[in-house]
Amino acid sequence: MDEELGDQNHHFSEHDLDAITNKISDLGKWREIFSQQGLQFKDTVVKKYPDCRKVEDDSEDGAGTPQSSSIKSHSHFTTFSVPYCVPKAFVVSSNLGSLPITLETAVALRKALFGTAFQVFNYEWKKSHFKFRDPYSDLAYALEAERGGIRSVQMAVQAYILKYLLFTRNSDLESQNIKCLLGVSLKEQENALAAALSDILWTAGEGVKSFVCLVTADCYFAPTIDYKMDSYTERFKGEGSHAVILFLYSLLLSRTLERLYNDMDCTTPHLLQVSLGNFVCTQALINLMLTGRASPNVFNGDQQYDNQGVLLKEPKHGVLARSDVGYLYWNRHELDHENLPQVVSMLKTPKLPIWLCNINDTFSVLFNTNRLLLSDWRMEHLFDLYFYSGQSSQTKTVTLTIDTHSHHWEDGMREKEEDPEKRFPSVEMTIRTKWEGAAIDWNGTVPFF
Template identity: 80%
Template sequence: MDKELGNHDHFSERDLDEITSKISDLGKWRDIFSQQGLQFKDTAVKKYQDSRKVEDDGEDGAGAPTSTSVKSRGHFSPFSVPYSIPKALVVSSSLGGMPITLETAVALRKILFGTTFQVFNYEWKKSHFKFRDPYSDLSYALEAERGGTRTIQMVVQAHVLKYLLFTKNSEVESQNFKCLLEVSQKEQEKALAAALSDILWTAGEGVKSFVCLVTADCYFAPTFDYKMDSYTERLQLFKFTDKGKLQKFVAEQIHCFKGEGSHGVILFLYSLLFSRTLERLHEDMDNTTSHLLQLSLGNFICRQALINLMLTGRASPNVFNGDLQYDDQGALLKEPQHGVLARSDVGYLYWNRRELDHDKLPQVGSMLKTPKLPIWLCNINNTFSVLFNTNQLLLSDWKMEHLFDLYFYSGQPSQTKTVTLTIDTHSHHWEKGMHEVEGDSEKRFPSVEMTIRTKWEGAAIDWNGTVPFF
């Protein structure tokens, strides 16, 4: 590369040294740079690239169309942090998928953002599915990012637990927690493939699902009413009508979801929406929701419709049971509000202390509170985590709900071990203490406990020596 640029009279070695020094402290990019090479957004360099008709093997940017496809050309500003897809994570254009069209990309962008000019920010683009160390106290656990992608990662985490606890050995009704401490890297990848496939297959109603992967080719040219992002326009869609073949394909391409720089979370989200189909997504949502992502504090967060889609396979925008036909005053609504129609494998619990004073705490229905398996995605003060039990019969035998353990994983990097919480539904001493001291119980009881009590009202909760941190 140095030799090539050195032969070009518009770029000197002194210029390269100066630019290189500006990025030398960005250690996390060094591996990507070493694989991809440095490219700079400069008129002279761009002309040089164009003259050579450089084919993009993964860098950000877009170029002019060719006769069969649009070949992307990498370029970025030397004063901004670049984001590149490593070559190994771009699949061959001849793999056999269906290239995305401009019309489909426009519809996809609208269902996500409500506009074709919005694109994912850096936090979303860099997010992927990464496990903690194999054979460790958290070998079953995914690392969760801050911001909007955390929601998706923790839903997938819940389905990873479903596979490890209840699918891998389906004939066993109760697992020993120790099995989660002995997960190898190979098992991690298998569990991730099973989790992703399971969510996609449910969204496709057990009939048809899609997987989206980024290829080297760009399949449509830039237009005035669509903002290019350098990966959506390079998608191929792979269709599956058999769950086993779907899971096998995802397992073979698992690096496209777990590798650094893979856009793994975005690819899974795209696959989810195409599996549900854009037409059914519009039918799922009511007049309260028009798109699935919402801008909050500079980042895109998942709306409830997207959360419900991942949990139940249907993008209903509300957490109550069934469809609501009447308002609080008994008046017939112009259009029904869509809630959850059936129990899913993974449940959902919600708590937000900021909404208590305003009486805005949504009432999660029994369909989500009582799932088929004892695994819950928890939305606690707008931060997502998981609660689970290893006994499949916990929710089907009321006697087992007298005294039992729940395991808590927050997804936060600071958590190094799974927290074991002992739940006693017959003891109500916590309520006695609440009445003896005036004030908001939330100020004296951890949010995790208050979340659990939305399912088991009045339960006493023992942290078993762990200092409450959530």
């Protein structure tokens, strides 16, 4: 390569060299523009992370020729943060020095997610990213949520954003006011997202280390017959930032693949499944985001026996400890409500009053601003819960007043034999899985969801 350049040097005129110099001087201006558009990582916290390099190639089907065979492999101190919104693909320099992805790791990641190295994400997943509503608005704290399985990831991150805004940035306060979420600025949105993602990854890494996957322009391995190339693990070209996929990769590597498979059991061999033509998160992946452990069930501890008392060939893994963020579940489409998955107290009663809600296979969040709500039984007589559905049609936070001492709603239910789900919104039925028999006031909002 150097020889070839030496032969061509005499062809450059002084005018050509001046033009090249001018273009180089313009790089600073474009760097500033990219930074203003959210295309550059901003400095926040420094930790020792081995980065996981991604790969790119030039072909449309992902089976192109590698651009580089150069590999650097070592841990280094890198400044990590996440922009509040990354509307386009972000590619970092390959000169940072980090741990590049290998073919073996790429195959393992694909199998952990899909069960096969030949399955790839669809267009909706590839373009998915994290983006807030307008700053200083009524929903300045809220992420824009997409449909399908992507929403479960975005709303899990949303729950941790609420943890940061309500209970981390002002940790000395026992109780906040909902108004503290209305004045969230652009910079606070950025800090909240960085804190939320870091929190989830650090928990998965058991407080020891975590991985952050970034995209580079370099290719570190060639395609093989055992691995289907795609446009996000090896290359990032076209619309979207692939931020949700990068987050999932970071999550799996932070947990480590060895611990990941120890967490799971025979009931859930991989973390994503196909539903209605899209990929949705299994309970194992949801639990991994909430608790740091990919247990595939919602009962307490490990289950050694089946419902008949027969010893299982392999134990089923459940939830081992309370997490900061909880989980509630309701599905009106399951006709036999007696057989709904019984979410255990460790998930229903988290350390903080924030719940990721799976309501009719659609994810949302419920939260309260008083950290003592779940530690003082007197607080649970009459209190407010705030509801964000993630739907673009929602323009303000819904306030629900919960009265756990009034049971007048049950009187009306007894008068008719019909299913209460037909007369009560699913949100209310979800709340009653935690506070049985509670009366719920929507405070003037027309009930929905």
